[in-house]
Amino acid sequence: MEPSQRRDNFRLYRQDYRSPNMETLRSARKGDLGEAGSDLSEQIKLATKENHVRAENTELMLSYQKGQITLKQYKVLMFSLYEIYKALEEELDRNSSHPAVAPIYFPQELARLESLERDLEYFFGHDWEKRVIVPAATQRYKQRLRKIGQENPELLVAHAYTRYLGDLSGGQVLGKITQKSLGLSSKEGLSFFSFPGVSSPNRFKQLYRSRMNSVELTEGEKAAVLEEAVEAFELNIQVFDDLQKMLSIATETDQSGSGVGAAGFTASPVLQLTVGLCVALATVGAAVYGV
Numbered sequence: 001m002e003p004s005q006r007r008d009n010f011r012l013y014r015q016d017y018r019s020p021n022m023e024t025l026r027s028a029r030k031g032d033l034g035e036a037g038s039d040l041s042e043q044i045k046l047a048t049k050e051n052h053v054r055a056e057n058t059e060l061m062l063s064y065q066k067g068q069i070t071l072k073q074y075k076v077l078m079f080s081l082y083e084i085y086k087a088l089e090e091e092l093d094r095n096s097s098h099p100a101v102a103p104i105y106f107p108q109e110l111a112r113l114e115s116l117e118r119d120l121e122y123f124f125g126h127d128w129e130k131r132v133i134v135p136a137a138t139q140r141y142k143q144r145l146r147k148i149g150q151e152n153p154e155l156l157v158a159h160a161y162t163r164y165l166g167d168l169s170g171g172q173v174l175g176k177i178t179q180k181s182l183g184l185s186s187k188e189g190l191s192f193f194s195f196p197g198v199s200s201p202n203r204f205k206q207l208y209r210s211r212m213n214s215v216e217l218t219e220g221e222k223a224a225v226l227e228e229a230v231e232a233f234e235l236n237i238q239v240f241d242d243l244q245k246m247l248s249i250a251t252e253t254d255q256s257g258s259g260v261g262a263a264g265f266t267a268s269p270v271l272q273l274t275v276g277l278c279v280a281l282a283t284v285g286a287a288v289y290g291v
Helices: 003-018 022-027 040-047 049-056 059-065 071-094 113-124 136-151 153-182 201-213 219-255 269-289
Strands: none
Touching (some): 040 049, 059 219, 071 136, 153 201
16 A cells, blocks of 8 residues: 555544544444345354354463463563564555455554554564564464465454454553562663554544444355454464463473573573473474465
């Protein structure tokens, strides 16, 4: 998308967002002329209901809900989110003029990559990129995003909806939980949870859903988007589980006196081996998943 076109779209989106016309929002929904529940956003919500519950009940997310997130958990989670959003946002940028992507392309309001970079620099310093460690499931998630960005850009709709609206919905609450759990005196290191371009999350989510519902898809493409939304949740569940396993190994190694510090993950030979296995598993996973 050309810069001038992006600016025009941005002004249009901002105008819609600041002064939402309910009649316009309703008319954008295909379901108004069809059967109830035909909106894509509603269908995704229904199709992923079970997966959503499972994601919320992973060990890592339960720790979050209980306010028991540790600094080590938070740091490795940020690493994985950085890799996921880097792939997602680069593919959205590259496909911003695609007819399925353009209506839900809100980089000014939603982009998370720069905020994650600020958070990682806060915790790890200027050389944080040299310290990125991610498990195999994160590698699979990245590879999936790259694949559909190149071959089926319309499927990015499922991932953007799942990630952005999920983070926007829980951002304020999770940000406060994280700040309290980690004992942070300021909001430094918590940029990920802040959406300065969104003054009203509820109104923006309404706009986002209406734009997504306006995307023109064939029945086959819509079915594929629903399947991809389920896959997006499954990939997130795998990421949470892999992170927890990696952290469990790190904790056991730390307790045995191997010298893994709270601020770093490369001091332990055992953990280095674990990371090596994660990379190897990512390669195997790529073959299994066909990406």
